[in-house]
Amino acid sequence: xxxxxxxxxxxxxxxxxxxxxxxxxxxxxxxxxxxxxxxxxxxxxxxxxxxxxxxxxxxxxxxxxxxxxxxxxxxxxxxxxxxxxxxxxxxxxxxxxxxxxxxxxxxxxxxxxxxxxxxxxxxxxxxxxxxxxxxxxxxxxxxxxxxxxxxxxxxxxxxxxxxxxxxxxxxxxxxxxxxxxxxxxxxxxxxxxxxxxxxxxxxxxxxxxxxxxxxxxxxxxxxx
Amino acid sequence: xxxxxxxxxxxxxxxxxxxxxxxxxxxxxxxxxxxxxxxxxxxxxxxxxxxxxxxxxxxxxxxxxxxxxxxxxxxxxxxxxxxxxxxxxxxxxxxxxxxxxxxxxxxxxxxxxxxxxxxxxxxxxxxxxxxxxxxxxxxxxxxxxxxxxxxxxxxxxxxxxxxxxxxxxxxxxxxxxxxxxxxxxxxxxxxxxxxxxxxxxxxxxxxxxxxxxxxxxxxxxxxxxxxxxxxxxxxxxxxxxxxxxxxxxxxxxxxxxx
Numbered sequence: 001x002x003x004x005x006x007x008x009x010x011x012x013x014x015x016x017x018x019x020x021x022x023x024x025x026x027x028x029x030x031x032x033x034x035x036x037x038x039x040x041x042x043x044x045x046x047x048x049x050x051x052x053x054x055x056x057x058x059x060x061x062x063x064x065x066x067x068x069x070x071x072x073x074x075x076x077x078x079x080x081x082x083x084x085x086x087x088x089x090x091x092x093x094x095x096x097x098x099x100x101x102x103x104x105x106x107x108x109x110x111x112x113x114x115x116x117x118x119x120x121x122x123x124x125x126x127x128x129x130x131x132x133x134x135x136x137x138x139x140x141x142x143x144x145x146x147x148x149x150x151x152x153x154x155x156x157x158x159x160x161x162x163x164x165x166x167x168x169x170x171x172x173x174x175x176x177x178x179x180x181x182x183x184x185x186x187x188x189x190x191x192x193x194x195x196x197x198x199x200x201x202x203x204x205x206x207x208x209x210x211x212x213x214x215x216x217x218x219x220x221x222x223x224x
Numbered sequence: 225x226x227x228x229x230x231x232x233x234x235x236x237x238x239x240x241x242x243x244x245x246x247x248x249x250x251x252x253x254x255x256x257x258x259x260x261x262x263x264x265x266x267x268x269x270x271x272x273x274x275x276x277x278x279x280x281x282x283x284x285x286x287x288x289x290x291x292x293x294x295x296x297x298x299x300x301x302x303x304x305x306x307x308x309x310x311x312x313x314x315x316x317x318x319x320x321x322x323x324x325x326x327x328x329x330x331x332x333x334x335x336x337x338x339x340x341x342x343x344x345x346x347x348x349x350x351x352x353x354x355x356x357x358x359x360x361x362x363x364x365x366x367x368x369x370x371x372x373x374x375x376x377x378x379x380x381x382x383x384x385x386x387x388x389x390x391x392x393x394x395x396x397x398x399x400x401x402x403x404x405x406x407x408x409x410x411x412x413x414x415x416x417x418x419x420x421x422x423x424x425x426x427x428x429x430x431x432x433x434x435x436x437x438x439x440x441x442x443x444x445x446x447x448x449x450x451x452x453x454x455x456x457x458x459x460x461x462x463x464x465x466x467x468x469x470x471x472x473x474x475x476x477x478x479x480x481x482x
Contacts, residue, residue: 121321140331
């Protein structure tokens with residue numbers, strides 16, 4: 001058995017890097033979609049309209065009660081049987097967005113509920129409708145509170161995109177699998193893949209830590 | 225009582241919190257430009273009454289008129305029907321409220337707090353709202369804190385900013401809910417000074433307070449509440465000098481003897 005082989009590494013770094021780019025692309029598309037969708041889910045879950053609340057609850061429980069891997073497989077392989085045929089990237093984006101939005105909506109909900117009643121009272125007393133108060137007063141404060149938690153979820157998402165290899169999205173793990181099937185250089189290939197994930201995740205985690213400290217510092221004028 | 229037209233009229237107001245009957249038939253009339261202080265032991269329903277006036281609490285029975293108009297709900301074909309949320313918000317925009325805990329918006333600067341509702345509720349142009357805000361900040365003595373965030377201010381400064389925020393809506397009346405109770409003793413005076421100044425400018429004010437000296441000096445009328453009812457009301461001289469009701473005497477003895 002040969003350990004990390006520089007020639008193999010050099011020969012395959014190009015395709016692996018292309019795979020990493022796909023991983024990052026997938027991550028960003030899902031981040032953008034789930035940031036918006038999760039907020040809608042969170043607001044729906046707090047709606048005065050009871051059927052909407054039930055629908056949201058059912059969706060969240062269904063997602064939380066089943067594995068992400070199954071959700072991916074389901075959307076890619078089972079939906080075509082009822083006539084919904086999606087390409088693998090779209091299927092991956094939908095599955096990941098649905099999955100992460102369920103969790104992120106709970107994060108948003110927590111953030112919104114953390115805002116004191118006094119803020120609602122003050123906004124109402126100034127003649128703001130509840131929608132305006134939500135948009136201008138409650139959400140800006142809630143979003144700030146949940147930024148670190150969202151960041152941690154997005155780092156987890158970045159790594160979870162690896163599951164999309166089972167529906168043959170050409171992200172970095174899938175790319176490594178294809179190459180390894182030809183040359184059997186598991187050690188070299190998967191070590192490189194691991195290093196790639198880490199070089200993105202680690203700085204991202206540090207950034208989240210920084211944002212968390214910034215948040216705890218409260219609202220102040222920018223010094224300097 | 226004055227003959228001036230009414231700003232706030234309350235008839236037969238009842239409110240429960242669960243099985244607790246916190247307002248038991250309140251009738252109260254506040255004339256335009258009048259300053260009334262509501263005093264009473266904690267749990268007597270003073271704050272709840274104030275919160276009912278701008279519908280932060282919903283009373284089960286009774287009627288509230290503001291500037292001659294019945295607000296929050298109407299009798300339609302013999303049954304009470306609530307106004308739409310939008311109509312309720314429109315009435316609230318005309319009544320300023322100042323809270324015990326200030327409740328400034330922490331993510332906005334002082335001036336941001338003040339122009340928020342004029343710009344987004346009254347749809348005033350931003351520069352006009354800013355101009356008015358700067359005038360009000362001068363009035364409450366905060367011209368040097370325009371761009372500060374609430375967290376950077378003392379409690380007294382926060383409360384003065386909150387008063388300016390309420391005034392920016394050009395309210396017909398101002399409600400003060402124990403506005404100085406959360407303040408350190410040395411910061412109470414600066415807020416009372418602003419309130420006294422506001423009273424002298426002719427603002428209609430309903431002030432729930434534990435500051436008996438303020439009530440004595442500024443109020444045209446003092447209301448003593450206990451157990452959800454108005455027990456006694458009258459000029460400060462009468463209430464503080466010669467209270468008729470035993471419960472009023474008892475209360476004043478405990479608070480004034482401190």
